[in-house]
Amino acid sequence: MAKKLFEELQKTLDEPVIVIFASAKIGLWKDEVDLSHVAATHFYLNHKHHSMKKIRKRLQDPIFSQEITTGIKQKQIKQLDIAQIKQLQPQSMELEVISHVVIKYVDDKAAWFFRLCTNCKNEVVHETRNYICKLCKRIIPHPEKRFRVSIVAADSTGGMEF
Ligand SMILES: [Zn+2]
Known part of the structure; x- marks a missing residue:
């Protein structure tokens, strides 16, 4: 679509x-x-x-x-190289950045999606045949799915897993 x-x-x-x-x-x-x-x-x-x-x-x-x-938020997204990304502090955990990298490896053994809580959007865990959100402390019968592809990528300043 x-x-x-x-x-x-x-x-x-x-x-x-x-x-x-x-x-x-x-x-x-x-x-x-x-x-x-x-x-x-x-x-x-x-x-x-x-x-x-x-x-x-x-x-x-x-x-x-x-x-x-x-009403439309204009978000400023920084362009960082891998060395700069590696220097980010934990408080930058949800910072969105743009980076020009070369993909070296795609992990095709890892799951290509993960499941999210329909309420808080946190990743759910699979326990005793149910999906559970640890933040909401409840069973999520039909969690949403999001793509997640694990790759190793590099630029001239280094490489890392995304
Ligand atoms: Zn939740």
Whole structure:
């Protein structure tokens, strides 16, 4: 779906592009909106629906546009090399960085996903045939799944496991 959406967004479309996702699973992940698609998910770009005409008309109102855009967080993401990443302190645990590296090795023996608590998004553990969130102290019957691929990567300053 991401590939198809990307292709569709390359086409010439009226700006701003208004996207409707139908049957998608919307949640929050690290204070950002997270969109997971389910089997029945569809997307519509600049759909010809009367409600879209209303939204587009409202977007022409500068006050309405400003209210929407000021609500969007502009996150500054630093670019660090591996030596700089290795020097980060524990309080930087959730810092997001960009790094240009060469992937040396993909661990294909490790699981390619992990399970998350649907409430707190912490990783759950599998105990006595149940998934348990240690933070929420409860059984999570249907935890969410997230991709996690273990790799070893390097740049000119060194290498490390991600
Ligand atoms: Zn939890």
